[in-house]
Amino acid sequence: MRNTLAVCMFILVASACKKENVDRLNNKDALAVSTLAVTNYYVNATTGNDANTGTTDLTALKTIQAALNKTTDGAGATIWVAGGTYSERLVWPNSGADSISPITLTNYAGGTVILDGASTAGGTQGAMISISSKSHLRINNIRIANNIRANASGINISGAGTDIQVTSCKLYNIGYTADSTAVAGSGDNANPLVVVGSLATSYNKIYIGSNEIYSCNTGYSESLTLNGNIENFLIESNVVHHNRNIGIDIAGHYAWANPTPSVNYARNGNVKYNIVHHCVSPVAVSAGIYVDGAQYVNVEGNTIYQNGTGVSVGCENNNYTADNINIRDNFIYNNIDAGIFMGSNQANSKVTNSSITNNVFYKNNTKDGWIGEINLQNTDYLKIKNNIIQSGNQFNMEVIALLGYASTNLSMDYNRYYSVSGVATNVAFDWGGITQTGYGSLADFTTATGLDAHSTYGTPGLVSATNFHLASGSACINAGDPAFVTGYQELDIDKQTRKQGTRVDIGADETAN
Numbered sequence: 001m002r003n004t005l006a007v008c009m010f011i012l013v014a015s016a017c018k019k020e021n022v023d024r025l026n027n028k029d030a031l032a033v034s035t036l037a038v039t040n041y042y043v044n045a046t047t048g049n050d051a052n053t054g055t056t057d058l059t060a061l062k063t064i065q066a067a068l069n070k071t072t073d074g075a076g077a078t079i080w081v082a083g084g085t086y087s088e089r090l091v092w093p094n095s096g097a098d099s100i101s102p103i104t105l106t107n108y109a110g111g112t113v114i115l116d117g118a119s120t121a122g123g124t125q126g127a128m129i130s131i132s133s134k135s136h137l138r139i140n141n142i143r144i145a146n147n148i149r150a151n152a153s154g155i156n157i158s159g160a161g162t163d164i165q166v167t168s169c170k171l172y173n174i175g176y177t178a179d180s181t182a183v184a185g186s187g188d189n190a191n192p193l194v195v196v197g198s199l200a201t202s203y204n205k206i207y208i209g210s211n212e213i214y215s216c217n218t219g220y221s222e223s224l225t226l227n228g229n230i231e232n233f234l235i236e237s238n239v240v241h242h243n244r245n246i247g248i249d250i251a252g253h254y255a256w257a258n259p260t261p262s263v264n265y266a267r268n269g270n271v272k273y274n275i276v277h278h279c280v281s282p283v284a285v286s287a288g289i290y291v292d293g294a295q296y297v298n299v300e301g302n303t304i305y306q307n308g309t310g311v312s313v314g315c316e317n318n319n320y321t322a323d324n325i326n327i328r329d330n331f332i333y334n335n336i337d338a339g340i341f342m343g344s345n346q347a348n349s350k351v352t353n354s355s356i357t358n359n360v361f362y363k364n365n366t367k368d369g370w371i372g373e374i375n376l377q378n379t380d381y382l383k384i385k386n387n388i389i390q391s392g393n394q395f396n397m398e399v400i401a402l403l404g405y406a407s408t409n410l411s412m413d414y415n416r417y418y419s420v421s422g423v424a425t426n427v428a429f430d431w432g433g434i435t436q437t438g439y440g441s442l443a444d445f446t447t448a449t450g451l452d453a454h455s456t457y458g459t460p461g462l463v464s465a466t467n468f469h470l471a472s473g474s475a476c477i478n479a480g481d482p483a484f485v486t487g488y489q490e491l492d493i494d495k496q497t498r499k500q501g502t503r504v505d506i507g508a509d510e511t512a513n
Contacts, residue, residue, distance in 0.1 A: 038076035038101055041067040042108065045084040057082075057108070064105070064115070065090055076101025081142070083111020087119040090129045096136030099163050104138040117147030117174075126151040128174075133159030133199070143170045144192075148178045153191040160201040160229070166193065168210045175217025180244070183282050188219035192243075197229030200260045206233040206269075213240045222249035222290070223279065226266045228257035233269035240276045245286045247279040247307060252293035253317040265320075267295040272302065273495070279307045285337050287312035293349075295323040301493055301508075302330045309337040310364060313351050314377065315344040325354040329493055329508045331468045332361050339364035339389075343377030343405060355383040358480070358498075360460075360468040360507045363392030372400040372430065376407045384412040386480040388460045388468075388507040391419040391427075400430040412451040414481040416460050416506045417442060424457040454481075460507065469493075469509040476506035477513050 041054040041061065048054075048062035054070060057080075061067050064081055065088055071077040073094040096102035107113045115128050128144045131137070144154040154171040157164060171192040176184070192213045197203040206226070213223045223243040226233060228251075240247040251257075252265020276288035286308035291297050293315040304310045310332035315322045322344070332339045339361035343351050361373040373389045376382070376399070384399075391398050396419035401407045419427050429439040431449065439445035442457045461474025470476055484504040492498050492510040500512050 038078050038104075039071075041070055041077060041079045042082070043067050043079060044082040045086055046082070064088055068093055068105075071103050076103065078104045078106065080106065080108035081111070081113045082108045083113060085114045085116050087116055089117070089120050089123060089125045089127065090115070091125070092129065092131040092134050092137065095134045095161070098136055102136040102138050102163065104140065105142060106138070106140040107142065112143065113141070114143045114145055116145055117152070121149070127153040127156035129155045131155070131157040133161050135161035136163045138165045138167070139169060140165075141168045143172075145171070145173050147174045148176075150176055151189055152176060153194055155193045156191065157195040157203070158198050159203070160197060160199040161203050163205045164195070164203070165207045165209075166211060167207070169212075171211065171213045172215045175244075176219045177217055180217060182217070184219035184244075186220050189221040190216065190218045191221045191225055192216045192218070192223050194221075194225040194227070195230060196225075196227050196257050197266075198258050199229065200263065202229045202231045202263065204230070204232045206230065207236070208238065209234070209236045211238045213238065214242050216243045218243055218245045220245065222246040225249045225251065226269075227251040227254060228266070229260065229263045230266040231268045233266070235269070235271045236273055238274045240274065240279065240288075242278045245279065245281040246290045247276040247288045248274065249290045249292065250294045250297055251290070252295075253315065253320045265293050265295060267297070269296070270298045270300065272298065272300045275303045277305045277307065280336065281308055285309050285312075285341075287341070288335070291322060291325050292316055293320050293322050294325070297324075298326045298328065298487070300326065300328045300330065301491065301495065303493075304330060304332045305334045307335050309341055310335040310339045310361075312341040313343070313354065314341065315346060315349040315351065317349065318346040319348045321349060322351045323353055325351060326357070326487065327359060328355065328357045328487065328490065329498070330359045331493060331508055332359055333363060333468065334366055335364045336367050337365060338371045338375040339373040341375045341377065342382065343379040343407065345377050345405075350378045350380050351382065352380045354379070354381070355385070356387060357383065358386045358492075358504070358506070358508055360388045360462075360509075362388070362390050362462075362468060365391070365393045365397065368393045370395055370397060370400075370430070372397040374399045376401040377405040379407045379410065381409045382407060382411070384410070385414050386484065386504060386506050387415045388462075388476060389415055389417050390460060393420065395428055396421050396426045397428045397430065401432055403432050410451065413454050414479070414506065415452060415455040416476050416479070417455060417457045418459055427457060468507070470505060470507060470511050472513065474511075477501065477511055478503045478505060480504035480506045
């Protein structure tokens with residue numbers, strides 16, 4: 001489904017090795033808004049005048065666009081916007097100097113700044129903020145709302161560039177229609193926040209952090225999207241909720257996004273510590289977090305619940321792969337379909353060299369169908385280890401490898417299974433379209449497949465049905481793979497040391513017991 005930061009950051013990329021994802025160092029200097037070698041401009045919708053110089057709060061400009069137009073390409077500037085509602089659709093005209101002297105758009109003196117699309121219905125620009133091939137820029141603490149039109153977007157960034165940061169913004173009521181009951185067609189799209197690398201040179205060093213995106217009617221598009229020639233990114237600590245399709249999407253291999261196939265995919269990034277919930281499409285299964293045809297991406301430490309499905313990793317475009325995707329240390333629970341769909345549904349595409357480790361999958365498949373907590377399609381070299389997998393549906397369904405797809409070179413072990421029946425012999429694994437009786441016990445499954453030799457069945461010992469940390473005495477403590485090696489900069493769900501005992505704990509939480 002397609003139509004498509006204040007801190008200084010750089011990302012270093014480590015070298016790859018087969019079957020394991022490449023991890024990235026996302027290092028953000030503690031510089032909130034640059035004050036070096038910049039010019040300050042002030043904007044006030046009530047008292048300002050675009051004939052002013054705008055260089056002091058007493059000579060403020062009236063519109064944000066007037067302030068943006070006063071910036072100089074290749075020079076730093078900070079645009080301070082007084083609290084108020086601004087009826088503008090902005091075009092970002094210039095790049096900053098570098099990461100120390102960017103062009104920054106932010107609120108002044110803690111005021112609430114709303115960029116409102118309701119009174120800007122005229123014109124052809126669909127975006128509230130349109131950015132084309134600009135670098136070294138910051139958008140901080142701006143609210144973008146009420147943009148209802150065909151192909152609407154909140155912040156739309158395209159082309160090529162470097163060092164883009166969007167932080168502490170709120171984006172809401174952005175949609176292709178105001179009718180929250182409408183059923184979208186394939187041509188109905190809206191993107192609250194989208195970055196598309198559409199040139200042969202990448203868009204890179206992208207930080208999207210601590211934003212809230214909600215109440216958006218996105219149709220066949222997504223709430224937060226990175227697509228095309230994108231590399232070196234961090235999507236962190238955002239809250240994405242109550243949108244009518246996919247929450248966060250990292251994608252590639254769409255012909256409309258980039259004319260250069262060899263670089264037409266997002267790569268080398270982290271999606272971490274976000275909260276994604278109630279992202280549900282009326283026309284298709286919509287993931288809270290979707291990795292589609294991307295490479296070298298970690299999805300870690302996120303809390304994902306009550307979406308169409310929790311996480312989906314695939315490749316919608318045939319003859320390509322999604323490669324080196326790590327899904328680790330997440331809470332994934334109470335989603336309508338599977339906790340995770342892993343693998344391509346295209347005949348000549350796969351998800352390769354990837355892993356599902358140290359997650360909690362808890363009572364997903366709330367529609368109570370024959371889906372399973374983990375649902376596999378075309379994969380090669382996939383590792384599934386150290387997860388808590390607790391089914392809550394009537395079939396006690398844990399893992400499915402779908403008929404017509406191939407999961408080759410699969411490794412599964414040291415998982416902790418439990419099911420609604422509480423009876424070990426009733427747990428179900430469906431492997432290649434076998435009957436719904438499936439493998440009636442973990443032992444049967446292990447005997448038949450050679451997988452999960454050290455996995456166990458029983459209560460995982462969680463704190464509660466709403467708290468997925470490990471209670472004292474949990475059988476999952478110090479019970480993970482004894483050969484476990486912590487991923488580069490990997491932490492647990494609480495940003496604590498991933499391995500604290502003699503062995504790693506099973507699940508997303510690491511205790512000090």
